[in-house]
Amino acid sequence: MSVTAHPTSISPCLWFDDQLEEAAAFYVSVFPNSSLGHLSRYSDAGPGEPGTVMAGDFVLDGITFRGINGGPQFRFTEAVSFEIACRDQAEVDRYWDVLLADGGEESMCGWLKDRFGLSWQVVPTRLYELVSDPDPVRAGAAVQAMLGMRRLVVADLEAAVDAATGAPA
Structure with missing residues (x-):
């Protein structure tokens, strides 16, 4: 049996309280070779307020990041x-x-x-x-x-x- 190898893609995912859109725009303005990607917004299905950003992608100097607005449960630390x-x-x-x-x-x-x-x-x-x-x-x-x-x-x-x-x- 032949198994086809699939390339693995690893990228950082950052958990924000509710500032993903602001943070991504800021970071893209700071680093060269950067761009905003797609932002997914909450619908009436929730759990967030309809129209607010749920998750999104952005590229910083050629590296793809994923971000989510997950609420205040987790904060960044110096461990990363x-x-x-x-x-x-x-x-x-x-x-x-x-x-x-x-x-x-x-x-x-x-x-x-x-x-x-x-x-x-x-x-x-x-x-x-x-x-x-x-x-x-x-x-x-x-x-x-x-x-x-x-x-x-x-x-x-x-x-x-x-x-x-x-x-x-």
Whole structure:
């Protein structure tokens, strides 16, 4: 007997109280290569108010997300976050500022929560290079510097690494 393989598709599904439509529009405005997909609305059959959004799809930088308005029973936690690998400080600053706007909260080590409570890691790719340095003193200095930061600042990370090894700043 021959079995035909079917490709599996895995995508994140985000549970919102009732802000899916607002959140999806916001996220699509933040990330390149993004778009809103179909939004399903409640009918008279319920359980939500007719015409309000029940579920929907959106694409963020080429990744498809599904969202539902499931009510207040569940909230986002830092146990799940989305990492944004940024090529430079300008990109870190842009994402950091826009995701914090209108009620977001800073955390440590490049983490933040946006106004919807979703956790993001805004990380310059230079951090990966510094913490992976084959010299354990340099790598350790990068980690220690990162642990003391909220928004990650490439120049400060590099200065900490240079100071640890006596390199000129």
